[in-house]
Amino acid sequence: MTVQERTLYTSSDGDTWSLGRNRDGDVVVLHEPNKASSGKRSEIDLGTFLARRNQGPEHEALRQLIGELIESNSVEAEYDDHD
DSSP: OEEEEEEEEEOTTSOEEEEEEETTSOEEEEEEOOGGGTOOOEEEEHHHHHHSOOOOHHHHHHHHHHHHHHHHTOOOOOOOOOO
16 A cells, blocks of 8 residues: 555556555555456556566656656756866
8 A cells, every 4th residue: 555656647548557655665656457457456666667678658657757856856967076
């Protein structure tokens, strides 16, 4: 069970992927199958999800979210050469 979650992607057939934090504090990806499939909600460790070679829209949505976080917190990097 997750304590917090944010929807990443909802497919045209109703499957939903969310980024969440479970009760242990681990960051996970949650997959909620569409109602017609009557599948169970699954929790995927973030590392496992990122390691998959699948380039589906749910992976693209996570990359986009990470990019938005970087852009909103971007600070000009300083380069200090101590040579």
